[in-house]
Structures are given as structure tokens and as C-alpha cells.
Amino acid sequence: MQDAIVTAVVFYGIYYLLRTLTDYFLRRRIIKEGHFEKAGILEVVPRTVDDPEPSRYKTLKWALVTFMGGAGLIVADVVQNLPGIPWAHSYNALIPFGIVLVFVSVGFIIYFFIANKRKI
Incomplete structure (x- = not known):
């Protein structure tokens, strides 16, 4: 540590x-x-009232990304432990990283749609 x-x-x-x-x-x-x-x-400029991304949207964004990243880690672990997929058991397999990145990007896309829906 x-x-x-x-x-x-x-x-x-x-x-x-x-x-x-x-x-x-x-x-x-x-x-x-x-x-x-x-x-x-x-120079560092303090935040204004007309901030394009309010703090609640920032919290939503990182909550969604963290949640989807965790879901991606769970799915990656399940895929690695499936007996019928021999290429996922290798330590050099990139499939877990791909699964996590796809889930994180889905989290960003969900955030994008929610934020755009609220702005309109």
C-alpha cells in the first residue's frame, strides 16, 4: 500500500x-x-451560474460510468469462467478489457442521451 x-x-x-x-x-x-x-x-476561472453541465449531471455521468464499468467487470469475469470458451481463459486474452470498455462507453452514451433530453 x-x-x-x-x-x-x-x-x-x-x-x-x-x-x-x-x-x-x-x-x-x-x-x-x-x-x-x-x-x-x-488563469483558473471560477464556475459561473451559466455552467453548461450542472453538478447533478456530472454526478450522473460518473455514477453511470462507474456502474457500467462494474457491470462490465462482472460480465468479463463470467465470460472468463465459462467452460466453453477456451480463448477467454488465457492471461493474454484481451476480451475482458474489450467488455469493460464497451460497457463504459455504453454508460457514456446513456449519459449523453439523458443530458440531451434534459436540455431540450
């Missing part, structure tokens, strides 16, 4: 360092080209 925490902290540190450096270089380039009014484009 400690190895996972150390790995996560190291990767987050690398990510934060790279993000800071790229923001700095991009901002410097924007200013060098004379676009002073656009230099603040990289």
Missing part, C-alpha cells in the same frame, strides 16, 4: 511540475507575441 501511495505522489508531482512549466512557457509565448489581453487565458 505504501508503494502505491509513493507512486501516486511522485506521478502527481511530475504532473504538477509539467503543468506549471507548460503554463509558464505558453504564457511567455503569448506575451512575446504581443497578445497581452490573452495572457490571462491560463
Whole structure:
């Protein structure tokens, strides 16, 4: 468990360092080209009332994706344990990943239809 925490902290540190450096270089380039009014484009802007995706839709999206991902894992486990499918028992089989990705994408598609139905 400690190895996972150390790995996560190291990767987050690398990510934060790279993000800071790229923001700095991009901002410097924007200013060098004379676009002073656009230099603040990289600033973090607080959410407004006219947010295109309200928080309840974000929660719905991730709930659907998590649910469908879990369902995909269950189906992948069932498929791997079926006796009539010898190619699904291999450790190199990609069918479980495909099943999980299909279920996750179905979750995103369901979210898309629900969100578009609510906007109209």
C-alpha cells in the first residue's frame, strides 16, 4: 500500500511540475507575441451560474460510468469462467478489457442521451 501511495505522489508531482512549466512557457509565448489581453487565458476561472453541465449531471455521468464499468467487470469475469470458451481463459486474452470498455462507453452514451433530453 505504501508503494502505491509513493507512486501516486511522485506521478502527481511530475504532473504538477509539467503543468506549471507548460503554463509558464505558453504564457511567455503569448506575451512575446504581443497578445497581452490573452495572457490571462491560463488563469483558473471560477464556475459561473451559466455552467453548461450542472453538478447533478456530472454526478450522473460518473455514477453511470462507474456502474457500467462494474457491470462490465462482472460480465468479463463470467465470460472468463465459462467452460466453453477456451480463448477467454488465457492471461493474454484481451476480451475482458474489450467488455469493460464497451460497457463504459455504453454508460457514456446513456449519459449523453439523458443530458440531451434534459436540455431540450
